[in-house]
Amino acid sequence: MPTLALCLKESMRLYPPVPFMERELAEETLIDGHAMPPGTQIAVSILFMHRHPMLWEDPDDFRPERFTWEQMKGRDTFSYVPFSAGPRNCIGQNFGVQEIKILICRIIRKYTVELAPVRPPPIRYPQVTLQSENGMWLKFKLRT
Numbered sequence: 001m002p003t004l005a006l007c008l009k010e011s012m013r014l015y016p017p018v019p020f021m022e023r024e025l026a027e028e029t030l031i032d033g034h035a036m037p038p039g040t041q042i043a044v045s046i047l048f049m050h051r052h053p054m055l056w057e058d059p060d061d062f063r064p065e066r067f068t069w070e071q072m073k074g075r076d077t078f079s080y081v082p083f084s085a086g087p088r089n090c091i092g093q094n095f096g097v098q099e100i101k102i103l104i105c106r107i108i109r110k111y112t113v114e115l116a117p118v119r120p121p122p123i124r125y126p127q128v129t130l131q132s133e134n135g136m137w138l139k140f141k142l143r144t
């Protein structure tokens with residue numbers, strides 16, 4: 001799989017653009033030993049799931065190779081759900097990924113991009129979409 005696709009997947013693992021989902025239970029459901037009645041509102045944190053140490057080795061490390069075929073073998077399909085899963089998953093996911101790839105290609109054709117020499121780590125700010133409270137500190141240099 002090309003490097004860009006691997007990097008994109010790993011970025012969306014660490015920083016899922018949609019950090020959580022909500023559901024209402026249609027029937028009684030056993031969650032972690034507790035019987036939840038129908039109608040219970042459930043919040044599923046994609047953000048926490050994507051960094052859960054039971055699911056990911058060194059969860060905070062950026063390692064795009066996690067998404068090579070070899071390393072994906074045996075991994076629970078539901079451990080990585082930036083676009084949700086099941087019948088109500090994101091209908092725009094392929095379009096969204098293509099847009100991001102095109103945007104990145106257009107930027108790096110024109111600029112070299114580096115981390116800014118002084119950069120505070122991004123403070124995650126989960127709203128409907130995940131944002132950085134203190135921005136993203138990068139240095140753009142026009143290619144000659």
Ligand code: HEM
Pocket residue numbers: 016017018020021022081082083084087088089090091092093095096097
């Ligand atoms: C990186 C980009 C995107 C991400 C991470 C993303 C993520 C998600 C997630 C997690 C859900 C499930 C939400 C939930 O069930 O509460 C969702 C649903 C949805 N997304 Fe996206 N999305 C992206 C781009 C797009 C684009 C580009 C479109 C349309 C062109 C789109 C259209 C939709 C629609 C219509 C639903 C609702 C599907 C349903 O309920 O049946 N998304 N998306």
